[in-house]
Amino acid sequence: MDSPAPQARGFPRLELWDPSVPQEFMQPKKEINDGSDLTRFFTTNAYRDIGIFLMQLNRSLCPRKRPDDTVQTFELSRKREDSQSVLSLQALLGRVEALIDDAPPDPGPRRFGNIAFRKWHELLGQQVAVLLTEFLSREIMMFGQDMGECFVKEDTEEAGKHGVVGPFAELESYFIGSFGSAQRLDYGTGHELSFLAFLGCLWKLGFFKDDTRTREGETERSIVLGVFEPYFKVVRRLILTYTLEPAGTHGVWGLDDHFFMPYIFGSAQLTRPITEEEPMPLEGSVPGAPKPADVTKAATVELYREENMYFAAIGFINDVKKGPFWEHSPILFDISGIKDGWGKINKGMLKMFDAEVLGKFPVVQHFRFGKLFSWDVDPNAPAVQHTVHTVQQPVAPKSSAVPGVGTAAPWAKHQAAPPMSGAAALRAQPAPPNPLYSEASIPASTGEIPGPLPRGIPGTASAQHSITKAPWAA
Template identity: 60%
Template sequence: MVEEAPPDPGPRRFGNASFRKWHALLGERVDGLLKEYLSPQVMEFGQAQRTEGADQAASAGGPIVELRAYFLGAFGSSQRLDYGTGHELSFLAFLGCLWKLRAFEDGPEEGDIERSIVLGVIEPYLKVIRRLILTYTLEPAGSHGVWGLDDHSFIPYIFGSAQLTRPISEDEPMPTEGSVAGAPRPSDVVKSTVVDLNRGRNMYFSAIGFINDVKKGPFWEHSPILFDISGIKDGWGKINKGMIKMYNAEVLSKFPVVQHFPFGSLFSWDADPEAAPPVQSVHMANQPMAAAATSSWGHATAMPGNNPGSGGGGIPYSRAPWAAGAGGNAPAGPPARGGKPDTGPPPPSSFPAGQSGTTSAQFSVTKAPWAK
């Protein structure tokens, strides 16, 4: 389909308008694709084994209505010519719908199907997305700048760090430290040779490799959050746990993301009477209009215990490792964690702290919340 909708020639700052042609082709063919590759049992809601919400969806035209919406939403916006974590979330919802409709059958060992979905479906999906981004120069959707983990994606860092976490038995909880034997060190993400060696077999390094393909300059400069994470000494288990917490706070709990998420019968909107009231995140508090943002949508939800003085674990943001001095002046010597990248200039010796509620606050480099 990319070959059927070649990009318009000539340089341009924003997305290539031919992406609209590509997305239109997808819209024309989505029903045929779903009917071709999904079994009749799934398309008819299983008949014999209906999941919760099946009757409601069947009466509304069957699951194809909801499957179509999530699938089309997973490949960027043809209107804004962008792609971001909200579109990525839509693809997860598409797979979640298929899971609820019993489209997947497990293998002889427990966990086989989960691994097959991650490595055989999600990673190829990300490769398609990266080709779309490069072909049509899709803009990041709602990029957080220095607050963001990645311009476009998040889930490869969750699954990629899980690949490198130490093995566990069925009755063990998710590990909070340690790595699988022979795993590359977290600090190796700044080494292009190590990234190239591992990007074909690990989703974390595959995502880092794509960043290196599209961005130039020192890694700490264009990806400060990922650079800070690279200094974690407790292994990939801690990184994986932190990534899950950060995804909850920065994607699932952010109104700019979920405002575009459609709810239906398979993923319904249900109020949680025990949910804690939302608190303003540090990212929102540091925006220029933060002082005037008093409406409920201006207070994005943070993780429980993240509000000041609560004493909870939370994931508060702080400054970059080289900007830890008072007033933004860095202490003498190298950064406390992560080390210096093997190429490019060193981190700045000082960094303006910025004042909350003003534009100067946008120039404060943040730090991974769990990289302690």
């Protein structure tokens, strides 16, 4: 596999695979069944690649200092010259959203998710092969294969006769997994992670190589603003239409009931400007940016929600929740008090994502591993350190473990393994080496990334043990 040219002074980028090299793809498998598997996850190629791709997308959104001393910012509404690959994914998402009209919500009263969502998910499953074949190129479907005919789901048997397994199974798994659980009638950060993996697969397979613009980060910006934001809009409509439950939520002490990535990307849009050679700023804001405290002002949120992904996410909260902001969203309210700017918030969001999404068993147990996001151990993975972030992970005895144990993902049928309790819960498990903060992304002068801070004042976010305390909390 070949890697592309380094991105501006060696900032890491997700590798591009060489289509001339034969590849053996596979049906993605569930590998994380208990806490020990979670520890192994932190050393895998998949964990490394998720971190690299997220940082790559994140940095692309940071405002840029240009040679003429101007500053370029990247708003949602700004006119872009999206490539055909991005336009194809927008059309794909449009077709996915249109399926809602074919599965209207059931009118019967119920407390939890609307059962018509299962019909919608069934329609998506029935049409996914046709949709992916229509909107992804033949070169993607045949990537790394020496076979004269394109094959997708309908051609699996014929392809198998030739000993061929293409990337369709992996793309399908991550794509279907991006739109919530038909069994649990919920949506959460694990599904959001699946969409990141779907786009990461396409990146590796060279789907976005048709973007011929030479300015650093243009392709990545189009992926976030032109694909991720339309995806969030589709999911928000699904949540509202089918009253989907939050998946794996911390309740009032979670960052958001359903999402995490809009806060990463949205804070990156507002950070202090950098040159193409600089790493992400760790503090400061772009001139003219709204203040973090403005997220508590409904009128200001409405003003910026069409421009910025962070404010768009806050706007959706305001659409579905009533009452004081500090009461229904205390973590976001805490963050709104940050005085060091959006760069500090962006840094903290990345750390929280690593701990609260990638580092939490209830979330990543749903993730599937194939060839593109591999369970294989990364030979360059740093040593795993012990921390509180992986305390209270479930343990499944190997002698009685059943494949698929865990909270049922959209493709699973087994129930969750019980959490540890008592003294067992206090035994710290190894924590992720955190590729989201590599040496390439942090100036040497900043030193070590601080670990978890001590318990704070009762009744505040800093007192919570069930979540990772925000890195800026006192």
